Amino acid sequence: MNQEENISDATDLNIRLWQRFKAGDAEALGQLAQTHYRALYNYATKFSSDPDFIRDSIQELYLELWERRSFLSETAFVKSYLLKALRHKLIKESIRLKRFHEPQVAFFDADPSDPSIETNIIEAEHIRFQNGHLKRIISLLSKRQQEIIYLRFYQNLDNEDIASVMGLGRQSVSNLLYRTLKEIKEIWAPAEFFWLLIVFFC
Amino acid sequence: MSLHRIFTVEELATDESFRSWVMAPTPELDRYWQQWLQQNADRAGVAARARELVLAVHDIYKDDLSEDMLRYEIAEITRMAEERKGEGAVPFYQRAVWRAAAVLLLTGGLSWFYYTTHNAIPPSGNRQEITLGGEMVVRTNATEVEMTVLLSDNSVATLAKGSSIRYPRQFAAHERRVYLTGEAFFDVAKNPEQPFVVYAHETVTKVLGTSFRIKAFEGDNIEMVAVKTGRVSVYAKKEYETSHGTKPAGVILNPNQQVVFNRKDNKLEKAVTANPGLLAESVVQKDQVFDDKPVAEVLDAMARAYGISIVYQPETLANCVISAQFNEENLKQRLNAICQAIGAGYDMENGRVVISSKGCN
Numbered sequence: 097m098n099q100e101e102n103i104s105d106a107t108d109l110n111i112r113l114w115q116r117f118k119a120g121d122a123e124a125l126g127q128l129a130q131t132h133y134r135a136l137y138n139y140a141t142k143f144s145s146d147p148d149f150i151r152d153s154i155q156e157l158y159l160e161l162w163e164r165r166s167f168l169s170e171t172a173f174v175k176s177y178l179l180k181a182l183r184h185k186l187i188k189e190s191i192r193l194k195r196f197h198e199p200q201v202a203f204f205d206a207d208p209s210d211p212s213i214e215t216n217i218i219e220a221e222h223i224r225f226q227n228g229h230l231k232r233i234i235s236l237l238s239k240r241q242q243e244i245i246y247l248r249f250y251q252n253l254d255n256e257d258i259a260s261v262m263g264l265g266r267q268s269v270s271n272l273l274y275r276t277l278k279e280i281k282e283i284w285a286p287a288e289f290f291w292l293l294i295v296f297f298c
Numbered sequence: 299m300s301l302h303r304i305f306t307v308e309e310l311a312t313d314e315s316f317r318s319w320v321m322a323p324t325p326e327l328d329r330y331w332q333q334w335l336q337q338n339a340d341r342a343g344v345a346a347r348a349r350e351l352v353l354a355v356h357d358i359y360k361d362d363l364s365e366d367m368l369r370y371e372i373a374e375i376t377r378m379a380e381e382r383k384g385e386g387a388v389p390f391y392q393r394a395v396w397r398a399a400a401v402l403l404l405t406g407g408l409s410w411f412y413y414t415t416h417n418a419i420p421p422s423g424n425r426q427e428i429t430l431g432g433e434m435v436v437r438t439n440a441t442e443v444e445m446t447v448l449l450s451d452n453s454v455a456t457l458a459k460g461s462s463i464r465y466p467r468q469f470a471a472h473e474r475r476v477y478l479t480g481e482a483f484f485d486v487a488k489n490p491e492q493p494f495v496v497y498a499h500e501t502v503t504k505v506l507g508t509s510f511r512i513k514a515f516e517g518d519n520i521e522m523v524a525v526k527t528g529r530v531s532v533y534a535k536k537e538y539e540t541s542h543g544t545k546p547a548g549v550i551l552n553p554n555q556q557v558v559f560n561r562k563d564n565k566l567e568k569a570v571t572a573n574p575g576l577l578a579e580s581v582v583q584k585d586q587v588f589d590d591k592p593v594a595e596v597l598d599a600m601a602r603a604y605g606i607s608i609v610y611q612p613e614t615l616a617n618c619v620i621s622a623q624f625n626e627e628n629l630k631q632r633l634n635a636i637c638q639a640i641g642a643g644y645d646m647e648n649g650r651v652v653i654s655s656k657g658c659n
Contacts, residue, residue: 118618120383121626123499126376133368138361147362155375162379249355252312284347 114170122162129158132175135251137184142246145185151183179247183261197285233280248273260285305341308352310348320352364506373436373464380497390514438462439480444580446604446629448646449476452487453494454629456579460515465536467648481513485630500567501559502538505532509628510551513534514629524556526577532557534566582636586624586632593618593640597653600636603630610653615640 116124133154161172171177187205234245240262247258259269302556310316319327334344392408439445440458447455450468457463461480471477474486474494486494488507496503498514501521514521523532533548540546549557549566556571571577584603588596601608606629618640624632633644633651642655 122376122379122383125379126372129375130368130372133372134363137363137368138359141361142359151371155371158375159378159382162409163382179531230350231358234354234358246359247356248308248310249351250359252314252317 100233100297102215110170118165120165123157125162125165128173131173132178133229135175137180140182143183144190150186151188153182153189157182157185166288175251176253176260179253180253180261180263225271230284234285237276237279240272243281244269244273244276245280305344305349307347309345310341310344314408315346316580317352318659320349320507337404344465349373369438370436374434376432380586391613433467434464436462436464437466443605444582448606448649448651449474450646450648451489451492451494452646453486454579454628454646456483456485458482458581461533478512478514480515481511483509483511485509485628487630489495497535500535500561500564502533502535504548509579519561521559522556523551523559524550524571524576525553527553531561532566534559534564536564538611578626583625586622588622590619590621592616593620593636593658596620596622596636600629601651602613605649608651608653610655614655614657615653618655627631 101105113124117128135266136154136157137150143149144153146261157178161168234242237245243262244258247261248255253261255273256268257264258264258273259266262269264272309416313317315327318324319331335342338345344426346580354406367387420637437447437457438530439459441462442459444459447456447457447463448464449455453474455476457465458481461478461482463476463478463482465476469492472492474489474492475497476495479499483578484494484496484505486505486507486509490506494505494507496512498512498521501512501514501523501639503510503512503523505528508530510524510528510530511526512522523530530551531548532551533546538548549568551557551568554571554577555568556576577580586599587659588599589600594610594612597608597610597615598604620636620639622632622639624635624637627635636642637644637653639653640655640658645652645654
């Protein structure tokens with residue numbers, strides 16, 4: 097099938113690219129960096145609103161990999177490893193910089209409290225029958241829940257990768273994801289089924 | 299089409315093909331998923347929810363990274379990696395730390411250790427130098443015609459289509475270094491104290507002040523340097539970079555000579571330039587005739603012909619009138635001629651030509 101051909105092409109390219117990277121070809125690093133740059137940039141915007149800080153952090157991440165290129169294996173450039181390394185870097189740096197540069201609260205930061213959507217239940221009742229409400233439901237989730245939804249449905253990582261990126265156990269991820277989806281479903285009436293609900297409640 | 303036996307919103311919303319269809323549909327995807335919906339009519343609600351979920355998540359978490367910015371950042375990472383290549387001599391204890399860190403990173407455990415260790419290592423001198431080196435500018439010629447790029451040392455690069463050049467806004471004191479992908483004609487301002495060095499994929503060309511053309515497209519098997527005026531040294535990049543202070547073995551070219559670097563056997567071959575067209579700044583000759591014209595008008599015409607901006611003070615130049623005829627002259631030669639005629643000078647600043655004049659009587 098077409099898709100399979102593409103995959104094997106990509107693998108061949110990666111092997112050559114990898115050899116060039118190992119041999120110290122800076123252009124090869126550039127190409128490797130290009131693969132997941134967008135994903136990393138997007139993830140970083142959830143931790144910081146400063147584009148310069150984000151760009152510097154990603155640059156530093158790749159240059160660190162470059163300096164250690166003789167010891168690395170290909171897995172260092174796997175998306176979930178890169179996301180994880182960047183997450184560490186951003187959290188560590190923004191904690192250091194926070195009181196000076198980052199007055200506003202980021203999407204997902206190292207917030208230890210984890211209030212459930214239940215605490216916002218009254219607002220949840222309000223938005224139940226509004227248009228575009230799924231976005232608002234998600235915005236009511238706790239930061240950890242939002243991050244898990246983001247990693248699952250924006251970055252399209254599986255549970256194991258999410259566990260690795262967020263530094264959680266696989267079971268915790270699976271529980272948290274299950275609970276979050278359940279909470280969303282409880283108040284989410286998709287537009288197409290709106291009339292059904294109205295009939296049901298009348 | 300039993301490929302997608304899907305039962306939950308989550309399964310559908312994380313299916314790559316479904317996601318592509320939702321976010322960037324193609325006729326092919328459209329056909330497939332419309333058919334899927336027909337065959338799985340009972341899943342219509344699930345599909346609608348999955349679609350809404352994917353769209354909502356992408357809308358909430360979208361960013362503002364433009365294509366240009368992405369290209370620029372990748373070029374920056376490549377450039378800085380190139381600059382840090384020389385950092386070979388890592389003390390043993392640091393290497394051990396790196397290795398440990400790499401293992402920890404790979405096993406995915408205790409990675410905080412790596413970050414704390416890493417940050418304890420003071421930044422090397424090399425790194426400092428890079429940040430002082432100044433902001434890099436990347437110009438890519440995506441048009442069908444040539445693009446004139448003005449450098450801060452009064453040198454001019456004429457980029458062929460599909461080519462890209464990277465250079466610092468201000469050059470370092472000891473060297474004027476630029477990076478080229480593709481083809482360009484360089485007219486380099488003379489400065490024996492500060493060599494002008496062009497890095498292409500496989501070759502390095504070093505000059506003090508001359509004009510020449512480099513052709514180095516990524517897909518080609520050869521790279522070529524042809525000289526119009528002055529003397530040019532060309533090196534194989536590998537040799538140039540491994541020479542570490544000693545004089546690398548290269549080829550010296552005089553006017554009308556060229557060298558071809560063969561990527562296959564890693565060799566430089568010198569010859570006489572057979573195609574004189576290569577030695578012109580522009581592929582299309584820019585003929586200009588000015589007969590008793592106000593200099594302001596002449597400069598504006600030049601700016602239009604080269605697609606650049608030329609800044610001057612209209613009041614000061616109000617009384618300056620010149621006659622000139624240009625055929626094969628380079629941009630720099632034309633500017634020199636005009637400035638000489640009216641007793642003015644010029645400088646290239648921030649990608650513009652700035653004319654300084656005391657006026658004409």
